[in-house]
Structures are given as C-alpha cells and as structure tokens.
Amino acid sequence: xxxxxxxxxxxxxxxxxxxxxxxxxxxxxxxxxxxxxxxxxxxxxxxxxxxxxxxxxxxxxxxxxxxxxxxxxxxxxxxxxxxxxxxxxxxxxxxxxxxxxxxxxxxxxxxxxxxxxxxxxxxxxxxxxxxxxxxxxxxxxxxxxxxxxxxxxxxxxxxxxxxxxxxxxxxxxxxxxxxxxxxxxxxxxxxxxxxxxxxxxxxxxxxxxxxxxxxxxxxxxxxxx
Numbered sequence: 001x002x003x004x005x006x007x008x009x010x011x012x013x014x015x016x017x018x019x020x021x022x023x024x025x026x027x028x029x030x031x032x033x034x035x036x037x038x039x040x041x042x043x044x045x046x047x048x049x050x051x052x053x054x055x056x057x058x059x060x061x062x063x064x065x066x067x068x069x070x071x072x073x074x075x076x077x078x079x080x081x082x083x084x085x086x087x088x089x090x091x092x093x094x095x096x097x098x099x100x101x102x103x104x105x106x107x108x109x110x111x112x113x114x115x116x117x118x119x120x121x122x123x124x125x126x127x128x129x130x131x132x133x134x135x136x137x138x139x140x141x142x143x144x145x146x147x148x149x150x151x152x153x154x155x156x157x158x159x160x161x162x163x164x165x166x167x168x169x170x171x172x173x174x175x176x177x178x179x180x181x182x183x184x185x186x187x188x189x190x191x192x193x194x195x196x197x198x199x200x201x202x203x204x205x206x207x208x209x210x211x212x213x214x215x216x217x218x219x220x221x222x223x224x225x
Contacts, residue, residue, distance in 0.1 A: 006223030025090035057180035129186035142191020167192035
C-alpha cells in the first residue's frame with residue numbers, strides 16, 4: 001500500500017496528488033491512502049454551480065476569506081479551514097457494478113474506530129439541514145464526517161472530510177454560502193471532534209485515521225507538510 005503524507009503548495013497542486021494516487025492504483029493495482037489537511041477553501045460541488053445564486057455564494061466565501069473552488073464530483077459546498085482533515089483511499093476494482101456499499105461500510109467503520117480512539121463516540125447519520133447532506137455521514141454533537149465515493153473503470157476512490165475544530169467558523173461561512181444558494185442549512189448542525197470532547201489537534205486526528213486505513217508495511221511518500 002502506498003501512503004502519501006503532506007499537502008501541495010496550492011489548492012490545485014494539492015488536488016493533483018489525490019488524482020495521481022488514483023491513477024497509480026489504476027495502473028499498478030496498488031492501493032493508496034492519503035490523510036491530510038487541504039488548504040483553506042470553500043469547495044463547491046457541480047450542483048452548486050447550476051444554482052442561480054452561485055456567484056453570490058462565491059462572493060460570500062471570499063468575504064469570509066475562503067477561496068472559492070469547484071470540484072467535478074461530490075455534493076454541496078464544503079468548508080476547509082486549514083485544520084479540516086481530508087482522507088482518500090484508492091482501491092483497484094474489477095467491476096464498477098459491485099462493492100459500492102461494502103466499501104462505504106468499511107470506510108465508515110474505519111473512521112468510527114479512529115474517532116473512538118480519539119475519545120469520540122460517533123454514530124452514523126447527520127442532523128437535519130447539515131452541510132453537504134448525504135447518506136454516509138457520522139455525527140457526534142453535530143455532523144463531523146462526510147464520506148463520498150468515486151468509481152471509475154478499474155479503480156474506486158473512497159474519500160471524505162473530518163471536522164476537527166473551528167465548527168463555529170465553518171457554520172458562519174456556510175450559513176452565508178447556503179443562503180445564497182437557496183439551500184436549507186442549520187448552523188448548529190456543524191460538529192467537530194473538538195466539540196465532541198476529542199482533541200483539537202489535526203495531526204492527532206490524521207494519525208489515528210491513517211492507522212485505521214493503512215495496511216501493514218506501507219510505502220510512505222512525504223510531500224510538503
């Protein structure tokens with residue numbers, strides 16, 4: 001298993017490392033894992049870009065000092081403060097029609113185990129009117145984890161975010177962003193590891209999640225930390 005640590009200098013550089021991880025798995029069959037802190041940003045989903053208030057939402061993100069970006073897949077807008085942790089796990093697959101739910105279940109369990117070791121008892125599901133609503137989330141005093149999956153020929157990428165701290169700041173910017181998009185959002189639905197009485201240190205969270213996702217004897221590659 002190949003493990004990437006660290007992040008890119010820019011938002012685009014940072015994303016390129018995850019794309020490269022996925023392509024390496026497609027070409028070699030070697031699984032990959034990345035757990036890191038993406039640069040500060042509001043990442044809008046494809047559906048957001050089609051809303052009439054999208055440009056206003058981008059302006060709202062900028063007003064809060066979050067660079068607005070777009071991602072080609074995924075749900076609704078997500079905030080990364082710089083302390084928010086992301087994870088990505090690439091796996092070789094033989095058939096795009098099978099294994100979707102089992103991969104979701106495995107990732108959910110792995111993240112729950114990591115959070116438990118951090119002292120957070122997270123349960124499946126999310127509060128009403130959460131950010132980036134989806135069927136594969138974890139909550140503990142608010143939504144703290146969202147998990148998504150991208151499946152392509154020969155490879156699957158299971159990825160997600162973990163809110164470590166700054167839940168109030170995230171709620172504030174997303175309240176304005178979601179209001180501009182005309183989407184329901186409850187600021188109190190935003191949780192964090194810190195809010196659930198876990199550690200506020202992103203590196204502690206990164207360590208435990210990586211430990212849960214990585215097999216024995218991985219190959220470690222370090223980017224800029």
